[in-house]
Amino acid sequence: MKLENTQIQMRKGILEFCILQIISRGEVYASDMLEELTSAKIMVVEGTLYPLLTRLRKAGLVDYKWVESNSGPPRKYYTITSAGSEFLASLKTTWQELVNSTSQIISNNNSK
Template sequence: MEVITDNSRSQMRKGVLEYCILSVLDRKESYASSLIEELKAANMIVVEGTIYPLLIRLKNQGVLSYRWEESTQGPPRKYYCITDKGRMMLLQMDKEWNEMIKTIETLRK
């Protein structure tokens, strides 16, 4: 996993947003505006200016792919779905996240 091994720890520090997005997309594909709503429902606020560049970044890394789909109302949507590489990354992130929780528990006893 050269995508994540080197800097996954520092990435995790900077934000769990990637982790959240991959988690949602691991269950079902979605498009940006919908993703924003799903994350908001889970109490993780994210705005357009954050999520669009992030989705593009993840797509360029090969952890996401997308396809256009017509909408019955409004412009076409870019549906993102997780790739095999993305699923592997997600498993790695699970590990990192659980380690982070343990680290905090250790420090905050």
């Protein structure tokens, strides 16, 4: 078993949560999301982001609008919907439960 494969799967598992969190801050352009995710070492490939954004939009969790750009073609800016905000709140609860559970398991393992 390769460590890198497991690490990639762990990052993919929290990608949707991270994207919704970024979008929840306000209108955001996809390349800005990609930059933040890459900087945080969550994701490094653009081909993963756009299909996920499409799935989130089809699920009614995010929406987008086109904004004209002075430096090229119009840009798509994403926003979170009210359903997306509720979904994100549930994900935050789940995340905190996972962090607590994992920390407990790690602590128990180190004490033996």
